[in-house]
Amino acid sequence: MAAALLEQGEDAFRRLFKYYKRRQPPPDLSGIVDFSRAQQYCKVLIAPLNVTSISDQDACKAGLQPVCKWKAYSLDGYPGFMFILDPFLPGWQCYWAKQCLKIYPRKPNVCNLDLHMSPEETKDLWEQSREQLRLKTPGKREAKSLLEKLRWVTLGYHYNWETKKYSPDHYTAFPMDLAYLSEQVAAACGFQQFKAEAGILNYYRFDSSLGIHVDESEMDYSKPLLSFSFGQSAVFLLGGLKRQDPPLPMFIHSGDIIIMSGKSRLFYHAVPRIVPNLEGRAIPSCLEHTTTRYNCSADTSYRQRDEGDWEICAKYLQSSRVNMTVRQVVGVGQSFPVTSDTEMITDSQPYSYHQDPKEENEHKRQKLEAAAKSP
Ligand code: OGA
Numbered sequence: 001m002a003a004a005l006l007e008q009g010e011d012a013f014r015r016l017f018k019y020y021k022r023r024q025p026p027p028d029l030s031g032i033v034d035f036s037r038a039q040q041y042c043k044v045l046i047a048p049l050n051v052t053s054i055s056d057q058d059a060c061k062a063g064l065q066p067v068c069k070w071k072a073y074s075l076d077g078y079p080g081f082m083f084i085l086d087p088f089l090p091g092w093q094c095y096w097a098k099q100c101l102k103i104y105p106r107k108p109n110v111c112n113l114d115l116h117m118s119p120e121e122t123k124d125l126w127e128q129s130r131e132q133l134r135l136k137t138p139g140k141r142e143a144k145s146l147l148e149k150l151r152w153v154t155l156g157y158h159y160n161w162e163t164k165k166y167s168p169d170h171y172t173a174f175p176m177d178l179a180y181l182s183e184q185v186a187a188a189c190g191f192q193q194f195k196a197e198a199g200i201l202n203y204y205r206f207d208s209s210l211g212i213h214v215d216e217s218e219m220d221y222s223k224p225l226l227s228f229s230f231g232q233s234a235v236f237l238l239g240g241l242k243r244q245d246p247p248l249p250m251f252i253h254s255g256d257i258i259i260m261s262g263k264s265r266l267f268y269h270a271v272p273r274i275v276p277n278l279e280g281r282a283i284p285s286c287l288e289h290t291t292t293r294y295n296c297s298a299d300t301s302y303r304q305r306d307e308g309d310w311e312i313c314a315k316y317l318q319s320s321r322v323n324m325t326v327r328q329v330v331g332v333g334q335s336f337p338v339t340s341d342t343e344m345i346t347d348s349q350p351y352s353y354h355q356d357p358k359e360e361n362e363h364k365r366q367k368l369e370a371a372a373k374s375p
């Protein structure tokens with residue numbers, strides 16, 4: 001009986017994931033929570049922000065509006081989950097999108113293409129793709145550029161997808177601009193000491209999805225997980241601590257920021273579907289390139305190059321979504337456990353998503369309790 005119930009429950013997330021992922025017939029998107037629309041959802045609450053934690057000047061340096069202007073929400077029943085509606089200043093979303101496409105995939109950062117291509121072949125995805133992308137006719141079947149084959153990039157402590165761990169032996173400098181942005185956002189949400197140590201960037205096309213998972217490889221769950229999205233929209237499913245908790249579907253649009261902290265830091269979530277932006281434009285208007293940021297630059301060749309770069313970004317983003325997730329891996333006073341390679345592999349078993357849900361839950365409860373007790 002219990003097993004049957006569990007199986008039924010387990011289906012709740014999977015069923016909804018499959019429903020939103022399916023192509024024919026397409027799913028009904030009308031009941032999905034949309035924080036950008038002045039609709040009434042009983043679960044949506046206004047979230048308080050720490051308006052004095054960052055100055056307007058510091059916010060501006062990160063490309064953000066003054067915190068007092070941000071619209072932040074939380075959800076009843078999802079403690080620690082926060083949704084900030086696009087707080088970016090005009091012209092800044094395209095800055096971050098361009099970093100994700102042109103700069104962050106560069107070495108020494110790691111990407112999915114490195115798994116089966118030589119460093120020489122993946123030296124500069126941007127340069128290797130730009131002409132091909134520029135000349136592409138939308139809707140026509142043509143060979144994919146490397147940039148269109150890009151699925152993920154890791155930054156800082158590079159996440160190991162096999163062992164599901166970070167290692168002190170595989171760290172490269174975390175991008176300073178993204179660290180600054182993350183630390184400002186974290187501070188505004190009440191996390192003054194947050195350190196951006198690892199990043200996973202996800203690159204989605206219209207047919208991509210991200211499976212049901214929990215981000216539990218970091219060592220300090222008292223630190224939030226930040227997620228920034230640009231380009232086309234997504235359907236995001238937010239479940240609970242247990243795999244069988246039915247998830248709440250919500251839209252994420254370009255510029256929106258999600259913070260997972262507290263209890264929801266370990267909640268199951270997934271992205272079953274990428275959807276065209278709801279304005280029905282090729283590129284959402286908040287993401288449009290504005291030259292105001294660069295008008296002060298007398299360097300016309302720089303401005304021309306920037307315009308050219310934006311043409312490529314815009315072409316890519318017409319059918320894509322880019323998501324940057326930023327994590328603190330090590331808590332204050334924590335250090336990486338000393339493990340041999342073989343230990344690391346066996347050790348990774350209890351963290352796998354396919355284990356007994358009861359045991360998994362107990363494991364998570366203990367970890368959250370430990371996080372709450374830490375300074
Ligand atoms: C992740 C993640 C969600 C998204 O990278 O862990 O959950 O919105 N991303 O793409």
Ligand code: MN
Pocket residue numbers: 213214215269
């Ligand atoms: Mn995640």
